[in-house]
Amino acid sequence: MDSLNIENVKKSFGQVEVLKGIDLDVADGEFVVFVGPSGCGKSTLLRVIAGLEDATSGRIVIDGRDVSSTPPAKRGIAMVFQTYALYPHLTVKNNMGLGLKQAGTPSAEIDKRVAEASAMLSLEPYLQRRPAELSGGQRQRVAIGRAVVREPTLFLFDEPLSNLDAALRVNTRLEIAQLHRRLKATMIYVTHDQVEAMTLADRIVVLNGGRIEQIGAPMELYNSPANEFVAGFIGSPRMNFIEGARLGESVKTVGVRPEHIRVDPAKGDWRGTVIHAEHLGADTNLYLDCDKAGLITVRLFGVYNAEPGATLYATPDPERTYRFGPDGKRV
Ligand SMILES: Nc1ncnc2c1ncn2[C@@H]1O[C@H](COP(=O)(O)OP(=O)(O)OP(=O)(O)O)[C@@H](O)[C@H]1O
Numbered sequence: 032m033d034s035l036n037i038e039n040v041k042k043s044f045g046q047v048e049v050l051k052g053i054d055l056d057v058a059d060g061e062f063v064v065f066v067g068p069s070g071c072g073k074s075t076l077l078r079v080i081a082g083l084e085d086a087t088s089g090r091i092v093i094d095g096r097d098v099s100s101t102p103p104a105k106r107g108i109a110m111v112f113q114t115y116a117l118y119p120h121l122t123v124k125n126n127m128g129l130g131l132k133q134a135g136t137p138s139a140e141i142d143k144r145v146a147e148a149s150a151m152l153s154l155e156p157y158l159q160r161r162p163a164e165l166s167g168g169q170r171q172r173v174a175i176g177r178a179v180v181r182e183p184t185l186f187l188f189d190e191p192l193s194n195l196d197a198a199l200r201v202n203t204r205l206e207i208a209q210l211h212r213r214l215k216a217t218m219i220y221v222t223h224d225q226v227e228a229m230t231l232a233d234r235i236v237v238l239n240g241g242r243i244e245q246i247g248a249p250m251e252l253y254n255s256p257a258n259e260f261v262a263g264f265i266g267s268p269r270m271n272f273i274e275g276a277r278l279g280e281s282v283k284t285v286g287v288r289p290e291h292i293r294v295d296p297a298k299g300d301w302r303g304t305v306i307h308a309e310h311l312g313a314d315t316n317l318y319l320d321c322d323k324a325g326l327i328t329v330r331l332f333g334v335y336n337a338e339p340g341a342t343l344y345a346t347p348d349p350e351r352t353y354r355f356g357p358d359g360k361r362v
Pocket of ligand 1: 044049067068069070071072073074075076223
């Protein structure tokens with residue numbers, strides 16, 4: 032059974048329509064990530080699912096039950112926010128158990144669930160501390176633990192890692208992936224970070240301007256983007272886009288990812304001048320100004336030494352070259 036159905040959901044704030052008809056079915060146990068640029072409506076969609084905002088029209092169905100008019104607390108969901116939203120005066124243990132206590136759950140049951148969740152999230156050493164005595168990563172684990180103890184039908188995450196530094200983001204991302212595997216729960220996760228989307232999602236929903244551009248498994252979006260927007264949004268560094276006419280092609284735009292271009296000092300399709308080389312350790316990003324293609328990024332495995340001003344020839348892999356029509360759709 033699907034655990035969530037979003038049926039033609041529209042949402043306006045005053046005159047401004049920020050969700051323009053969203054349809055999505057999420058299967059039981061699925062991990063779905065909403066990505067898109069700032070302002071595309073991903074948080075608003077999450078808040079409509081949670082019941083923190085009412086849709087202007089359309090329906091939200093959770094486990095076969097229309098919850099469009101059900102208050103948030105009765106939807107069987109738990110939400111984890113970017114800002115943790117912990118009570119500063121309560122210990123970790125009481126923060127985690129508070130929702131259950133308010134719902135009248137017997138204290139033995141609360142203790143059992145808090146103990147299980149804190150073991151799962153390695154929070155046992157901190158149960159008697161207050162949030163101010165924890166690191167950002169630990170606070171976010173408490174916020175996740177508070178969601179876990181409620182045993183919700185649906186977990187909603189709103190950019191939960193964006194306040195953490197890079198190393199902690201990677202760790203906490205891994206913990207969320209393991210949590211999903213262990214609980215087999217349905218999870219919806221909002222982020223603007225495409226690496227988080229690629230690594231966590233069973234399916235990614237790419238939003239843009241209040242509409243869905245494409246829904247698919249991470250590698251499906253990477254290998255077969257439906258349009259120029261998705262091609263440019265998924266993948267890092269970003270896909271190179273070259274005006275079709277410059278390459279003598281009738282399409283509007285030709286796209287090729289930086290990792291699908293070879294370079295050679297003597298021969299190739301496009302003659303380029305090295306503008307800059309970025310050494311990342313495991314790979315090198317080369318910026319080349321090419322006669323035919325203009326400024327492109329090439330990603331090479333390992334260390335590649337190239338002096339600015341040197342000439343290099345670039346050849347895109349014809350099997351991995353994408354073509355887009357005037358409406359942006361792939362042709
Ligand atoms: N309560 C509100 N009143 C008026 N406009 C709002 C309200 N909430 C959101 N908006 C507008 O709706 C649009 C979508 O906002 P939303 O927060 O859903 O975007 P987002 O994709 O989550 O962006 P970000 O990644 O920056 O958080 C934005 O233009 C925003 O200004």
